[in-house]
Amino acid sequence: MQKTMTNKEYQSYVEKKTPNSKTGRNVLRAFLVGGLICVVGQFITNILKMMGYGQEQVSSVVTLIMIFLGALLTGLNIYDDLGRFAGAGSIVPITGFANSIVSPAMEFKSEGYVLGVGARMFVIAGPVLVYGISTSIVAGIIYFLLR
Amino acid sequence: MDNTIMTYVSAFIVGGVICAVGQVLIDKTKLTSARILVLFVSAGAILTALGVYQKLVDIGGAGATIPLTGFGYNLVTGTFKEVDKLGVLGAFTGGVKAAAAGIAAAIFFGYLMSVAFTPKAKR
C-alpha cells in the first residue's frame, strides 16, 4: 500500500475523528462532588472544633477520618463508580489519595501480602509522597536560608 | 450559626473549584490520575511556600485542606514551623511530622482494607 498520508497528517486526521471528552459536563460533576467531599471535611472539622480540639489536632483527625472513608468506600467497591462519575472531583481530595493506595493493594493481593499488597500499595501514591515531601524539604531549606 | 453555614458554602466553592481545575487538566492534557495527584501536592506545597495558599485556607477551610493541595500545604507549614524551632534540620523533620497522621492512616487503613476486601469487575 502506498501511504496516502504522512504520519503527521494521519495524527491530525485522528485528532479530528476522536470525540472530545464532554469537558463542560465533567467539570460540573467534578465541582459538585469535589465540593461535597470538602463539605464533609468541613462538617467533621466543625464538630471537632465544637468538642474543643485544638487546630493541629483537628487537622490530623479530619485527615485520618477522610482517609478512612476513602479507603472504606474503595474496599466496598463504591469509590470506582464515584470516580467514573466525578473524575477529578473524587481524585483530587485526600479520599482519592486513599483510593490510590487501597485499589492497587487490593488488586495485587493475588501476588501475596509482601510483594503484592505491601509493594504495590504505592504504585500511584508513592510519587505523591516523593514529590510532596521533597518539595517541602527544598522549601524548608530555602526558608531557612532566607529567614 | 450563620458563620457555620458560611464555612460550608466556602468549603464547597473552594474545594469544588480546585477539583474542577483538576478535571480541566485531565480532559485537556490527558494526564493520568497519578500525575494529577503529584501535580496537586507539589502545587500546594509551592503555593504554601509562597504564602498564597494560607489565604485560600483562611477562606475555604476544609475546601482548601481536603484536596491534595492541602496535603502539600500541611507538609510545608509543618516544615516552616520546625525550621523556626530547629533550624535546617526542621526542613527534614517538619513536613513528615505534620503529615504523619495522613501518611500513617493511608498505609494502615490501606492495608486493612486490602486484606478485608477484594476487587470486583466493573459493569
Next chain:
Amino acid sequence: MASKRLGKQTVMLQNPPSIISTASIVGPKEGKGPLRLFFDNIIDDEMWGEKSWEKAESKLIRETFSKVLQKADKTSQEINYVISGDLLNQCIAANFGLRESDVPFLGVYGACSTMAESMSIGAMLVDGGFADDVVCITSSHFCSAEKQFRFPLELGTQRPPAAQWTVTGSGGALISSKGAGPYITHITTGKIVDMGIKDANNMGAAMAPAAVDTIVTHFKDTGFAPESYDLIVTGDLGAIGKEICIELVREQGFNIANIYNDCGVMIYDREKQDTHAGGSGCGCAATVFAGFIYKKLMDGSLKNVLFIATGALLSPVSTQQGESIPSVAHAVSITTSLQQ
C-alpha cells in the same frame, strides 16, 4: 517463488482446510450484549470460581478448548497442534489453560490479532500436510487486562471517549483437513504498521492503518474486490477505528462501507453498556468469530467472509517510554463453497 504464494503477502491454500467446530465462552457483560444468543456459554462472574483473574482467564481457555473438541466429537489425542496466545505477560492464560491438554503446543503473540494469526498458521499447517487437526484458541479478560495494561479496578478514574472495553471471553476453532467447510482459502499476513499514534486510550486509531494495509493488500494480491465478500470484519477497531478504516480503504479505491463491520462494535451496545468506543482484546475477535460469524456461515446467511483480527503491539513499558503504538492485522478469507 513458492507455488502457493499470491502477490506480496498472501497465500492461497491448495487444499483448503475446513473449520469443523468453534466454541465461545464470554463474561457477563458480553452476555448482555447484542450477540448474547450466539455464545456457547456465559459465565456469571468474572472470577468464575477461581482465585485470581489470571486463573479465571486460563479456565476460559481450558473450557473453550474442551468445548471445541466436544463439538467436533474429537479427543485431544487426535489434535496435532494447539496454537494459542493471549494478552498477559508471557501468555500465561494460554500456557496454564492448556497445561493439561496433552497436545503439541505453539504459543503465539499477536496481541488482539492472535485469533487470525493462529488460524493462519493452523490453516497453513493443515494445507501443507503437516497436520490433520489443529485447534486455534485465544482469550482476553477485562480484569486481568486492566491490571496489566491500565489501572487497578477499584481506582476511581474516568475512561476517555475513545477508550475501549476489553472483552472477557475465549474463542476457539478446530481447523481440519477433512470436512465440508466453511473453508479457509486465502491468508494475508499483515506487516507491522505504525503511524505514530501514542495514545493508548485510542487503540482503534492506532490499529486502523494496519487493517487498511492488510485489506488493500489482500484485494491487490488476490484480485478480489469488496463484492467478493458479504462480510468484511475487523477484530477490535471500535467505532472510531471503524470509521477511519472505511475512509482510508476508500481512498485506496475500494468501497467496503456496505459490507464492513467490526467485532468491537458488534459485541456491545455501546450506548447502553457504557463501553465508549467498543470492545477490544484477543477475545473480542475470537468470540465474535467463533460465536456469531461461524454460526452465520453454517446456517448459510453468510457465504464469503474476510476476517481480519487487529493487534496493537504495545506494552506498558513502551507506553511509559513514550513510544508510539505499532500494529498488525492478519486476514483470513473464508468461504462456504469452493466453486467460486
